[in-house]
Amino acid sequence: MGSFGGVSAEQYARFMGRFSTPLAVGFANVGLDGVGADARVLDVGCGPGMLTLELVKRRGPAAVSAADPEPAFVDATGQLCPGVDVRLAEAEHLPFADGEFGAALAQLVVHFMSDPVRGVTQMGRVTALGGRVSACVWDHAGDGGPLSTFWRVARRLDDDVRGEAGLSGAAPGQLVDIFRRAGLADVAQTVVECTVSFRDFADWWDPFLLGVGPAGRYIATLDGKEISRLEAALREELGEEAFTSTARAWTAVGTRA
Template sequence: MSFFVAADAYDRFMGRYSTPLARPFADFSGVSAGQRVLDVGCGPGALTAELVGRVGPASVAAVDPSEPFVAALAERHPGVDVRQAPAEDLPFPDDGFDAALAQLVVHFMADPVSGLREMGRVTRNGGVVSACVWNHAGDDGPLSLFWNVVHELDGAVPDESMLAGSREGHLAELFAAAGLRDVEDGDVSVRVEHATFEEWWEPYTLGVGPAGAYVTSLDPDRREALADRCREALPAAPFELTARAWAARGRP
């Protein structure tokens, strides 16, 4: 799945969680100075910015299938080698990177095993392939409360809990299927404060991802009913939410 939306819309919706997640995910992946690193499914650059801070722009490459995201990242990080491409067909030679990372991407790959296998191909022997995916199948993902309320009002709506990697242990299974070795399971999480209900809700109306697509498909009355029920389900503002992601790492 590609996100053909404006970069700032993605930043306002998922960036509020993915940006702070980049640091613990890069720690989990062992990214450090002196490495050459690839950001797969880079989006507008939440993880890329963290990688640039650790290894420098000349040592970072990034790919994404979304043209708006690639353009935004190229503008934000002009020293990064950024290209438009899917994870399943990476435009890089074998063994070119010390680490290949995919933050919040595997569940949107057309073929997750193929994508992870490609990440292994472009990573040197002894390097690291790493990925994380929100815990959409549990109650502490960033969208969990939203989908729980949606199901109260409209139980037939498919959510994101069945996407690849969204349940505990599934990422490790995908890594093994892709032929990666020494696979380790884990998780990373962040806590994000929301000053008001409106600040939490408004990004859902921007049409980003499956949640945004659902909200924008509703007529005004149903959308207002959904917003009202979400307001009731959330703590009084300001409030903090935990956003947890499953993580896995392995070696080619």
């Protein structure tokens, strides 16, 4: 899996947690649909524990396991969710037994896997026969992700901006293709949305300066004048008053055959 090395759990939570925390509610609905009440569940690529906490609320800590390749995220999830079995591991090499879980979920992770098909294959391996495997990725390619405004304005100012549209699973049908190549059955695509409120422009903008993810790394390549220019253009786009932002994620679900 890709690395968030150098980014603290707190920084990640301030930047993406404001989107991934509400997303976890809808995604858990999808990932746990039809899964037996007594089944254990796994959060793959748990980050600092946004989805893990939602799963704990529904299943209790003893029924939830989690894995992430970043030690800081493993520690943060362990502190946030006492009693959960949290492992330091990549999705491509999950340290769990075959068929151990009734459901395996990966929220906003597949596009950072070094080998998405292998990662999802591993999710299927640790899921019981007939169990449910789910993953979601922001709609970066369709301009429906939480950072779409940022990338759209950045591209307007800089022709070399790549953004996140090319990441695996960011366009419709891509997650479904990955799931089918990973050998899962009954694969289907759904959409999960969430809405986030911001007090003002600064509430939205300031976490971009923390260096988190592709957006943070892009800003880190700019000099002070370029950052000010980008900020001014975004202010013009979004205004200074309170606003809400609705983001959607493509979701694929499948079963282990």
